[in-house]
Amino acid sequence: MKPRPTTAAATITAALTLALTACSSSDTDTDTSASGPGSGVTVSHIHGLALDPADQRLYIATHEGIYTPDAQRKPTLVGDSKDxxxxxxxAGAxxxxxxxxxxxxxxxxLIKSTDAGTxxxxxxxxxxxxxxxxDHAHGTVYGYDSTSGLLRTSKDGRTxxxxxxxxxxxxxxSPENPDLLLATTSEGIARSTDGGKTFASGKQPVMAFLSWPAKDALYGIDTDGALHRSTDGGTTWKRAGTVPGGQPQALTAVGADHVLAATQTGVYESKDGGKTFTKRLDVRASAGH
Incomplete structure (x- = not known):
C-alpha cells in the first residue's frame, strides 16, 4: 500500500488537480472579463504572460483576447480578437x-503572430x-496538447x-539542453531527458507553473503563490518570495532575476528574483474557469 500523503501535500495535490480540471473546461465558460466603471475591461482569468523583446511591452493572454496595460494599469485589447x-x-521580437x-x-x-499579437x-x-x-526554445516549439494529452514538438510549427x-x-x-524538459503534474515535477519522448514520474515539490530563462534560474510557483527558485535544474529548490494575490494563473521569467506572475488580484513584476513585486495590471478576482 502506498503511504498516505501528509495533509499539506494532499491539499496541494488536490489544488493542482482542480486547476488541471478547470483549465480543461469547455470554451462555453465565458466569464473571463467584465466591464468596469469608467475603466473599460477588467481582466479576470489569465493564461500567459510575456515581454516583447523589441520594446519590453507586457502582453497578457486571457480567456477573451490578448491585452497590454496602459499607463493606469488598465488592460487594452491588442488587435480585434477576443478568442x-x-x-x-x-519566440522573438x-x-x-x-x-x-x-x-x-x-x-x-497552433497560430502565429509577427506583429505583436495584432x-x-x-x-x-x-x-x-x-x-x-x-514554450519556444532552441528553434523549436514545444507544446502540451490538452486534447490528446501529448507532449508535441515542431521545428516549423506545421509538422x-x-x-x-x-x-x-x-x-x-532547459535553456541549455533542448532534450531536457520539465512538466508540472499533480504528483510533482516530471522530467524528460529525451526531448519529451518519455517522462519520469512526477516528484515533489508540486508546482503549478514553471519558467526557465537561464541555466541557474529555474522558477516555480506553487498553488498558494509562493515563488521558488532552483539553480540546479530542479534537483533542489529554495523559496524566493511570495507573489501577492493568492492562487497563481501564470508565470514567466524573462531573466535570471526578472519575473512576471499573474494571480487572482493582479499581474506582478519582480526585478530582484522574487524578493519584491510591483503590480503591473489590476485583475478582478474570479472563482470561475
Missing part, C-alpha cells in the same frame, strides 16, 4: 505563438488541438513529432 488564448509564448479556442467554439491549433495566422492542427502550454502522454498543467524547457 480564448490558452497556450502563449514569445513581435513574434508570438499561441493556441486556444475561437469565440465560435472548437480548437485553434493579427494571427493559422499554422497547423486547426480544429484538432488545443495547446494549454507552449509535429508526438512525444509522451501525460496529464500536465505547464512545461518548461
Amino acid at each position: 480564448d488564448f490558452m497556450g502563449f509564448t514569445v 513581435k513574434t508570438f505563438y499561441a493556441s486556444g479556442h475561437p469565440t465560435t467554439g472548437g480548437n485553434k491549433g 493579427t494571427w495566422t493559422s499554422l497547423s492542427l486547426s480544429g484538432e488541438s488545443d495547446f494549454h502550454a507552449l 509535429w513529432k508526438d512525444g509522451a502522454k501525460l496529464q500536465a498543467l505547464d512545461i518548461a524547457v
